[in-house]
Amino acid sequence: MIENLKTILFALILAFFQAFILQHxxxxxxxxxxxxxxxxxxxxxxxxxxxxxxxAFVLGTFIDLLSGNFGIHSGSMxxxxxxxxxxxxxxxxxxxxxxxxxxxxxxxxxxxxxYLYYSISLIFVHHLMFFSLDYFExxxxxxxxxxxxxxxxxxxxxxxxxxxxxxKR
Amino acid sequence: MWxxxxxxxxxxxxxxxxxxxxxxxxxxLRYHIYQHSLYFNSSVSFFRQVDLWRTQITNYLxxxxxxxxxxKENLALREQLKNSRVFNFIPWDSTIIDxxxxxxxxxxxxxxxxxxxxxxTTLNDNYIYLNQGEKxxxxxxxxxxxxxxxxxxxxxTSSNYSRVMSVLNSNFEISPMLNxxxxxxxxxxxxxxxxxxxxxxxxNRTEPIIxxxxxxxSNYSTLxxxxxxxxxxxxxxxxxIKPYLDIEVEFAVNFNALDYVLCVEFIKNKELESLxxxx
Numbered sequence: 001m002i003e004n005l006k007t008i009l010f011a012l013i014l015a016f017f018q019a020f021i022l023q024h025x026x027x028x029x030x031x032x033x034x035x036x037x038x039x040x041x042x043x044x045x046x047x048x049x050x051x052x053x054x055x056a057f058v059l060g061t062f063i064d065l066l067s068g069n070f071g072i073h074s075g076s077m078x079x080x081x082x083x084x085x086x087x088x089x090x091x092x093x094x095x096x097x098x099x100x101x102x103x104x105x106x107x108x109x110x111x112x113x114x115y116l117y118y119s120i121s122l123i124f125v126h127h128l129m130f131f132s133l134d135y136f137e138x139x140x141x142x143x144x145x146x147x148x149x150x151x152x153x154x155x156x157x158x159x160x161x162x163x164x165x166x167x168k169r
Numbered sequence: 170m171w172x173x174x175x176x177x178x179x180x181x182x183x184x185x186x187x188x189x190x191x192x193x194x195x196x197x198l199r200y201h202i203y204q205h206s207l208y209f210n211s212s213v214s215f216f217r218q219v220d221l222w223r224t225q226i227t228n229y230l231x232x233x234x235x236x237x238x239x240x241k242e243n244l245a246l247r248e249q250l251k252n253s254r255v256f257n258f259i260p261w262d263s264t265i266i267d268x269x270x271x272x273x274x275x276x277x278x279x280x281x282x283x284x285x286x287x288x289x290t291t292l293n294d295n296y297i298y299l300n301q302g303e304k305x306x307x308x309x310x311x312x313x314x315x316x317x318x319x320x321x322x323x324x325x326t327s328s329n330y331s332r333v334m335s336v337l338n339s340n341f342e343i344s345p346m347l348n349x350x351x352x353x354x355x356x357x358x359x360x361x362x363x364x365x366x367x368x369x370x371x372x373n374r375t376e377p378i379i380x381x382x383x384x385x386x387s388n389y390s391t392l393x394x395x396x397x398x399x400x401x402x403x404x405x406x407x408x409x410i411k412p413y414l415d416i417e418v419e420f421a422v423n424f425n426a427l428d429y430v431l432c433v434e435f436i437k438n439k440e441l442e443s444l445x446x447x448x
Binding site (some may be wrong): 053070071074079082133136 | 182183185190193194195196198201203204208
């Protein structure tokens with residue numbers, strides 16, 4: 001129960017952080033970080049997939065409502081969750097993670113490079129969907145790709161930063 | 170039914186994900202002005218393109234009817250043409266001539282439309298068969314032509330069909346006119362080799378005919394109205410021993426693609442013939 005409340009509180013903080021702070025900070029025109037993805041990365045892998053999908057959709061819609069981007073965040077979150085589910089099913093061994101006492105993929109579970117590939121590729125999927133919905137034009141394919149690559153790396157750095165802060169506490 | 174339900178149950182996760190994604194996409198298209206306009210512009214242009222394809226196809230299917238209608242209209246216009254009429258000029262005032270009123274002009278030619286049902290081009294004596302006969306007013310000796318040029322002369326008729334001696338016939342001869350030189354000499358006939366090529370004989374070698382000249386029907390002829398194209402000059406040769414030019418011409422009509430033709434009748438033919446016979 002407390003875990004659930006903690007998750008909801010974390011989600012709310014992430015949503016407000018995204019909508020009211022990161023939305024209005026212009027790093028460069030090529031970097032638009034979205035660190036709220038950390039919520040889905042840190043959810044236990046044995047959670048019901050329908051629940052995860054619901055959480056993702058609700059979080060996306062909430063951020064959409066707060067920031068005024070109707071549908072963009074939620075659509076990309078749904079795609080991200082769907083892809084993450086199939087990736088977890090195929091490439092992540094939940095039992096071995098449980099033996100290590102972990103419920104999601106971390107830096108130490110299968111080596112840092114594994115974690116890097118896993119995170120960045122999933123973030124890439126989300127960002128590609130997000131910027132495709134945002135630009136919505138074949139003409140700006142290069143711009144979408146550039147934004148996706150830059151922002152994926154930046155989002156990953158943000159997520160690492162949040163992990164660090166969390167650990168120190 | 171159960172199969173469908175079972176399928177939905179086993180695939181409920183992707184279906185739900187797809188449903189949520191479509192819901193989001195719908196929101197994107199509905200509430201974002203930029204995406205909304207992009208989407209609707211492209212869908213509108215797509216459906217315009219589909220409409221265009223459809224009209225092209227249906228136009229093609231309607232071509233036959235359109236063709237018939239145009240042909241009838243052409244016929245009506247041709248009846249009014251100056252070539253088809255002779256003018257009775259008013260003797261006491263020659264400066265004012267109303268060339269278009271019915272009272273001043275008399276119809277000289279009448280036209281009967283017909284369709285080609287069989288035609289040959291490869292024999293020595295080629296004939297064309299029409300789907301109109303005596304019942305429809307086709308008579309022996311009428312000239313046959315289409316929009317491109319002259320086609321032949323009616324030689325036999327039955328009640329429903331008629332046989333036309335094609336230009337591509339060893340017995341066919343016609344005397345042409347060359348408007349550029351006001352020349353009314355020569356005889357055009359088929360050279361017997363290709364369905365396109367004919368020859369012109371009995372034109373004096375001093376006549377300055379050049380390549381590209383077009384022979385048309387003469388106004389001396391009672392078979393055809395004047396100024397209907399017959400053939401175009403493709404090569405000219407003159408030999409010193411012969412008094413005439415050897416001219417090769419290309420026929421104006423494509424005899425391999427005949428469809429609608431007009432049979433033309435000179436109304437006062439009998440009167441003129443009797444005058445000729447009196448001599």
